[in-house]
Amino acid sequence: MLFSVMHIIHLVTVILWIGGLAFVTMFVLPMIIRMQNPLEKVLFFQGIEHRFAPRAKIYNAIVGITGFVMLYLTGWYRLLFTHKGIPLLFMLIIWIFWFIMLFGLEPVIIRRMLDRMAKSGEAMEIETIFARMNRMHWLLLMISLAASIAGIIFGHGYF
Ligand code: HEM
Structure with a gap:
């Protein structure tokens, strides 16, 4: 019973977290990049960042806690450094990252990035920073x- 609850919370939180990241990466950042006014770009990004960053921390904590509880309940932590446990170890490494x-x-x-943008005020530099940020978000999403x-591979025994 406790395992099922942890499993459901784990998955729903992953959906909210990675789904939110996908939305920002695929829609919000390209939208910001297309904005004309550099100040508008920075303020819009700051607004999103202030709302999403604290939530991402909570999602990360919940996914970690539910994951560790599942490992404890099942004894799967013993698999971590075995062949069968490779997908589990991979999930854990990405979570630690x-x-x-x-x-x-x-x-x-x-903070450093926003400071740089505020100080520079140059459209060109802000352009470069947002392009880099978009690439970084794609990498994080992947x-x-x-x-x-x-x-999925671990949970369903596909490996
Ligand atoms: C970035 C972090 C993580 C993501 C995106 C993630 C995502 C997922 C997903 C999508 C599943 C598939 C569930 C299913 O198909 O039913 C899963 C299962 C699982 N996760 Fe994670 N997870 C993460 C971190 C962790 C951590 C840190 C642990 C433990 C230390 C963990 C332990 C587990 C376990 C034990 C299952 C298997 C549950 C089962 O189906 O039997 N996960 N995770």
């Missing part, structure tokens, strides 16, 4: 989808 990004690096990186695929 996200944890470090969200709780350690992101506040520093984003590795997150890869972690989801690893979860």
